[in-house]
Amino acid sequence: MSKTFTLGEAQTLLPVVEALLKRAQDAQSRAAQFDYEMQQLSHRIFLSGGMHIDVSAAARRRAEREKAVQEARDTLTEIDSIGVQVKDLQEGLLDFPYVMDGRTVLLCWKLGETAITHWHAEDEGYAERKPLDSRFGKTERLN
Numbered sequence: 001m002s003k004t005f006t007l008g009e010a011q012t013l014l015p016v017v018e019a020l021l022k023r024a025q026d027a028q029s030r031a032a033q034f035d036y037e038m039q040q041l042s043h044r045i046f047l048s049g050g051m052h053i054d055v056s057a058a059a060r061r062r063a064e065r066e067k068a069v070q071e072a073r074d075t076l077t078e079i080d081s082i083g084v085q086v087k088d089l090q091e092g093l094l095d096f097p098y099v100m101d102g103r104t105v106l107l108c109w110k111l112g113e114t115a116i117t118h119w120h121a122e123d124e125g126y127a128e129r130k131p132l133d134s135r136f137g138k139t140e141r142l143n
Contacts, residue, residue, distance in 0.1 A: 003083030007136050010096040010107050010116055020079050027072035034065035100135055
């Protein structure tokens with residue numbers, strides 16, 4: 001069985017995983033910017049029928065891109081090792097496994113929300129999330 005959280009544990013971890021999520025988003029954004037720059041360079045080369053480029057500068061940018069990609073991967077791995085599931089990096093969707101009535105459900109949080117206020121079944125997604133109710137008031141661990 002994968003790690004599960006109480007609502008209290010998930011709420012307490014929220015600032016930590018939010019910071020990690022933002023770091024991963026920033027790294028992904030930097031990698032996308034490098035990709036865009038390389039596409040623009042390729043396009044200019046194509047339009048001009050070839051041109052002289054600073055190979056060492058292009059190699060540095062490519063290395064910076066790879067570093068950003070690796071940072072995003074490492075940060076996502078760190079979030080996963082905590083037991084939190086990243087459902088959508090770009091949207092900032094996180095799920096915290098929680099045991100309710102003997103079955104695992106997911107406490108659902110989206111970047112920008114101040115607290116965890118919704119949940120959904122494991123086979124459901126963000127669109128099917130429901131507000132927390134009295135079943136989630138317990139903070140003790142059942143498993």
